[in-house]
Amino acid sequence: MTALHEDAVRALTDWTPxxxxxxxxRRDYLAHLAERPDGMWRACLPGHVTASALVVDPEGGRVLLTLHPKVGRWLQMGGHCEPGDDTLxxxxxxxxxxxxxxxxxxxxxxDGRTAPVKLDRHQVRCAGKDRPENTHLDVQYVALAPAGARELIxxxxxxxxxxGWDELPADTDRSVRELVARARTLL
Known part of the structure; x- marks a missing residue:
């Protein structure tokens, strides 16, 4: 097991959903990690843990979303874990x-501790359009941007x-809306 795998187990075990x-x-994610020492990596099929963060400007009352090229929808920032990542x-x-x-x-x-705010399990074709769908076991965080932060594509x-909190695009999926609502509640 890698340090990242151990950290993911610890983060999910310690988190109160x-x-x-x-x-x-949370229990499903922990079972996946118990069964799969490679469960953090993109090569783990048919599913693997991913990490994402909703970028929030609390002072401006706004969230930053990316129009994802593969999915074609507005999403939070996120993706696959990499070998250089020490923690989830x-x-x-x-x-x-x-x-x-x-x-x-x-x-x-x-309470002085960084922890996930939400989990989302979804299907995606991360291996390519001609490959079967994979399951992303996404662990979602909130990232705070300084006031007036400027994005760079x-x-x-x-x-x-x-x-704005209440101005998400009409076709924003349920998961992103729930993540935005959760972030707003926490802030």
């Missing part, structure tokens, strides 16, 4: 910084855009 559905997902939280923060272009993001901490996005 909000509601029975989230607790069931570090993987989420790395993805948020890379995809937003905002270098001075900080993950939301509660990367090759991983078709577009980046700030949206």
């Amino acid at each position: 909000d509601g029975a559905g989230q607790d069931e997902l 939280a570090a993987a989420a923060l790395r993805e948020a910084v890379e995809e937003s272009g905002i270098a001075d993001l900080a993950l939301l901490a509660t 990367s090759e991983e996005s078709l577009d980046l855009r700030w949206f």
